[in-house]
Amino acid sequence: MQIIQKTWALAALLSVLVSARPHQQQTPIVRREWRTLSKHEKSSYLCAVKCIMRKPALTPPFDNSGVISRYDDLVYTHIQQTFSIHYTGHFLAWHRYYLAVYERMLRDECGYKGAQPYWDWTLDTPADKWASSPVFDPVTGFGGNGEFVESDPANPFPPVPGRTGGGCVKDGPFAGVSDVVHLGPQDSVTYNPQCLKRDFSPYFAGRYLAMNQTQLTLAAPDFGSFDRVVEGGPSFDASGIHGGGHYGVGGTYGQIGDLYTSPADPIFYLHHANLDRVWWSWQKLNLEARLTDISGPILLMDYDNLKGGNVTLDFPLSVGVSAVNVTIGDVMNIAGCGQNGALCYEYDKVYTLQG
């Protein structure tokens, strides 16, 4: 009995030490582009994603809760905060923290040894190259498009221009499973088992994810205008690189094209890692000034500050049950490593501004 108790105490102590580890981390982990990962690294990442989808949720249960797994904990918090984390000044900071928390979950709860990979989609443009991106590889990637589904004429919203799919993904690690997704569509949080759907729009991706659009983004003179070029406007014709990835992969019917449930598609995390890398690339063009440059509205689309003020470095960021709250100031430096912020990672390569 005593031995069992001692073993239990030791296990508890070890788990506390393990969960405390990221705070003691001194050296940044290095995020790399998906196609530069070895076959083994790719499969370890995908294995960790499947593992976090199997771990039980920490979100307290509620009636008919669709929050089943640790993976869902994050989708749920994204759904709940949808209108307070998009088209706001903290859009990029919130998603930077959200991704770092996901990366930490994969490492601490599922034994993943690497860093969160990013997806440099500029490499998969123009449009005719889109569908053959290594990210969609059926064996070493996340699988590809869904079967073509006709647009619903009763839908008051216009279909995503150039959409080519809409059904369940046909190949890859998430195909053939009828309950990969538990939440959504939109803000629904009751249990709704669904397959993972994609609805590629190569046209949309080609238009918004090529190097010219990325360069336009990097050329922004201050954070306020930078964020607006990244996020674009809510109409398809006013998209930026953010919408380019969401609608290029998700179109009308794929979860990643759904503003609320978009993190239900694991590709979300690779797309957002690249958006974060664009922000870090922009910061590095004038790092000293841009480690503190933040602005933009607290409230959705309130760019003229008619309803509220702008965010500042003290503005709080919450990702729900999966991590402590931090401030924007804590995530301005991706390689603060406990000395100067909450994050500790780097990118192997950044974009440069081409003359």
Ligand SMILES: [Cu+2]
């Ligand atoms: Cu989002």
